[in-house]
Amino acid sequence: MSNPSRPRRLRTADAVLTLVKGGQGVTRGDLVDRSGLSPSTVGHTVSRLLEEGVIVETVQEKGPGTGSGRPAHILTAVPSGIPVGAIDFGHEHIRVALGDDSGTALDETLTHIDVDLRAHEALDLACRALKDLMQSRDVDRLATVVAGIPGPVDRDTGIVCSPTILSSWMGLTPRAELESRLNTPVHIENDAVLGAFGELRRGAGRQHQDFLYVKSSHGVGAALVIDGKIYRGSGGLAGEIGHSNLPGRSELCRCGNRGCLEAVVTVTSVLEEIAFTHPHLDPALITLISTADPVTGRILEQRGWILGGVLANLCNLLNPSAVIIGGALGTTGTHFIEGVRTSVQRYTQPAIAAGMEIKATQLGGRAELVGALEMAGDLARL
Ligand SMILES: [Zn+2]
Structure with missing residues (x-):
């Protein structure tokens, strides 16, 4: 920044x-x-x-x-007294928060909606939710708003640039769409970057200067914190590990390739496996939490192991002091994290593995929202 x-x-x-x-x-x-x-x-x-x-x-x-x-x-x-706003667009949810300029949440809401396929409805809903929070607190203006998007945004044009990830957002400019609805300056970030920033400021990353944050939900995104700062790469797209190729896998990915990490380690594929191992349950009612039994634990641990294999390569390259796992799978409990930990330790150079922690997010599903609030607070000052 x-x-x-x-x-x-x-x-x-x-x-x-x-x-x-x-x-x-x-x-x-x-x-x-x-x-x-x-x-x-x-x-x-x-x-x-x-x-x-x-x-x-x-x-x-x-x-x-x-x-x-x-x-x-x-x-x-010292807070300036001018509140800020934060929006976290997930693939299937929208979190919205009002905060003070120190990054502390004053109020927040969570709404479930298919964000990928209903872009304009999602944008309208997020802005309405933020305005409702402002009204309930008698706030008439915001210093700035930071919004997280779960897909690639061209850093120069601000346009969502993948035809298959966030398909209904293709060609939209989220910043302009939000600014016209809110009449407030808006900054757009990749959601994993915000998750990493939230963990760095207020979560599991506070004691670390070099770590990886991985958001494992309906896709897999990562962000790098190097020397206490977010590393974005030359085009702002660093951390797109969801399309790392897994040898021997043939699952079709949204990007058109087969065997991508996020075609294998995803909430959808885990729920499909749980539906197979639990035929007595109504598939429409299965959730990751409601089926926390030993069989589900095996499924989650195995998926964590696969993710850990990809992360081990990154750890060998970057020598981080921690890997922090967030997203819907990262917040399911010990099985998924244990799978990641075992695999990372198995495939990372021993000296690197010895000095590294593998741990779950401390902020849970709020990591991206917390990061957006923190970033908004910073931007309001700069
Ligand atoms: Zn892919």
Whole structure:
């Protein structure tokens, strides 16, 4: 999110403020460690931000058992008072939230709808839900809105560019569609990027500077956090691992190839297998949660194992300290995560595997929404 056209002094201030916002209470020493900036640069920047009133400093006494050092001087961001909005379009749901500019949710809603096939209805519904939240809180304007899209968006044109993924969105420009409905600046992101950002700021990624976030639901998307920042790649599409080829598999994928990861590891394929192993259940009523028995556990663990095989290649390349699994499959419990963990450890170079955690999202199905709120808070300040 750094803007190369901004003067270096302001970019440094942006970077420090982002760390303060994401740190849940940080010290100057923390900022030096996490930013790579010199202590004097951090000191000058913090002083300026304190003078501007965008951060405050409080003294926190050390608690029992924390040593006899001096009290800690904790820095926290001050909300500007202008709320922000967040929208998470899943393939089959829309989450909408109103938040303050520190990224804290004030209110939110969840609606189930076939987003892939009903683009305009989904856009209308999301905007109506956000306006309802604003009305219920007497909010008459938003600083900005961040919306996550579960498919490829051309970074230059902002147009949804796959004819088969989000098929009814093909040729639409989500940003323009949302801005015309909301009369507010809108920023569009890939949903996995927002999930990673949410985990980085408020979830399982808080203790990590280098990690992979994987959203495993009706598709498989990933996002990379490298050196504490989102890595987007040259075209903004880094992390499209759903179309990694699985040797020996022949399932037809939405992209036209056979044997893609997301044609095999998907909510739909898991539900089909559960319907096969549980013929006494009404297929229309089967959910991932309602069938949490040992047989379903095997199915989920095996799917996790397949995903882990692809992730192991990425881990060998990137040497992350964590892999965080989110999405509908990532929130089913221990079986799926255990499958991923076993497979990643089996196929990753041992020294890399030894220093790496494989864990489920801490934010559950809200990870993308939380990330959108955090990003909106940052953008409102920049
Ligand atoms: Zn594919």
